[in-house]
């Protein structure tokens with residue numbers, strides 16, 4: 442049995458625009474997905490995904506009824522939900538040259554799903570790491586990032602950047618521009634996250650921006666202006682001392698850029714009423730800046746505030762279900778100790794499929 446975990450992330454700047462070759466700066470945060478993998482002696486894959494719920498209803502799997510999961514939702518939704526894990530399994534089989542390997546897999550995660558914190562990337566990164574190790578192959582974090590990107594790209598029909606998967610695999614703050622992926626030094630920024638309890642449809646939101654960009658020059662200009670903000674923002678980070686608490690002047694300017702970035706994302710149609718109201722609540726509570734994070738449509742905002750004020754303000758904001766502080770996760774994908782009285786084999790709520 443092998444247990445690996447990988448962090449989620451927030452975008453300081455640059456989501457959506459990164460899909461069209463602009464740079465982005467995501468930062469890994471201490472909310473992790475943990476994937477436990479045991480090699481089977483047949484070619485079946487059995488998945489237990491305890492936290493998997495889609496838009497308010499829970500998917501229940503029954504492994505005892507054979508190959509088809511017994512679920513209370515339509516099969517295409519289950520397939521969409523399981524796509525990331527399936528794609529991670531395929532990448533691990535390919536990396537280890539073991540096309541017929543079967544696995545028992547358990548996914549546990551404290552990253553809300555579809556909320557802009559990169560739950561899909563964390564699950565894929567941790568899944569590839571655990572499954573390849575289980576097959577006796579140890580990939581570097583960069584190799585895992587590369588395979589995880591291929592998995593996300595496939596599941597999201599060609600609409601994925603390398604940003605989420607690279608950030609989750611490497612940890613810390615990163616900079617991604619096309620295929621150029623780097624880790625960067627950044628001070629520990631005081632992130633506060635507001636979560637509306639909902640989720641956005643990443644594929645539909647990315648398609649919406651693509652259409653706008655193709656239809657209107659000013660939408661294409663909006664996307665490249667987001668790139669300009671990222672370049673100015675990363676220059677600020679490059680000048681800061683990564684080992685000291687961030688200075689007020691830095692937070693002030695980063696916050697201003699985050700506000701600008703949010704305005705442009707709103708113009709591109711990927712915000713929502715609850716995201717906007719959390720952004721405004723954070724600003725009114727004294728945050729240096731606030732923006733949605735990830736694909737948008739619902740889910741999370743990220744604000745900068747070293748004081749407790751933003752968290753308190755968000756908690757009293759209608760539409761905000763949860764508000765929490767998120768430390769920068771300096772570690773990306775990592776091996777975890779397996780539990781001692783392990784019960785990793787699938788129980789009643791698992792789905793089993795033949796390879």
Ligand SMILES: Nc1ncnc2c1ncn2[C@@H]1O[C@H](COP(=O)(O)OP(=O)(O)O)[C@@H](O)[C@H]1O
Nearest residue numbers: 490522548550554555556557558559560561643
């Ligand atoms: N704990 C989990 N267990 C199983 N699958 C998960 C889990 N977390 C995320 N996923 C997969 O990732 C999808 C959400 O990814 P996505 O829409 O890209 O949003 P985000 O990456 O912003 O959280 C889920 O529909 C599911 O397929």
Ligand SMILES: C[C@@](O)(CCOP(=O)(O)O)CC(=O)O
Nearest residue numbers: 456457557559601602735736
């Ligand atoms: C919108 C996008 O830039 C980020 C999506 O992030 P998330 O899956 O919502 O966490 C898409 C991508 O970069 O693949």
Ligand SMILES: [Mg+2]
Nearest residue numbers: 559560561562
């Ligand atoms: Mg995702």
